[in-house]
Amino acid sequence: MALLQPPQSTFPLACATEVFGDHGPAIPARYAYDSLAPLLEWLAGRLDQSVSVAEMAVRSQVSARTLTRRFTEQLGISPGRWLLDRRIAATRALLEETDLPVETIARRGGLSSAVNLRRRFHEALRTTPAAYRRAFRVDEAG
Missing domain, CATH: 1.10.10.60 (Homeodomain-like)
Structure with missing residues (x-):
């Protein structure tokens, strides 16, 4: 049985920058699958700003549903609660x-x-x- 590999993102980085320009470019795909740490660090620096789950998902290059599932699996709480x-x-x-x-x-x-x-x-x-x-x-x- 073959091991499943992390999905390779084809999401254009420019799209995230275009939509959320002052939030910076998206997190590289190599981090999106493994850990929430880059996103959490990014969020911690923006506590004074309004950030939606949709923006977090774009930043992580995953769907909002996948992001919410990862938060629950890794942290035991939702992105909004965190x-x-x-x-x-x-x-x-x-x-x-x-x-x-x-x-x-x-x-x-x-x-x-x-x-x-x-x-x-x-x-x-x-x-x-x-x-x-x-x-x-x-x-x-x-």
């Missing part, structure tokens, strides 16, 4: 390390507004950004 988790982690770090207003932190963390940040923060941590910041500062001082 991105939201990273955004929450980024906002937590900004709350811990800066005195920036919540609105600025929301934009830098890719959550678009203070209202959305508060809602997402409460869903994830059962607290508000302001209460989190206060608790963290109290823990630091004590």
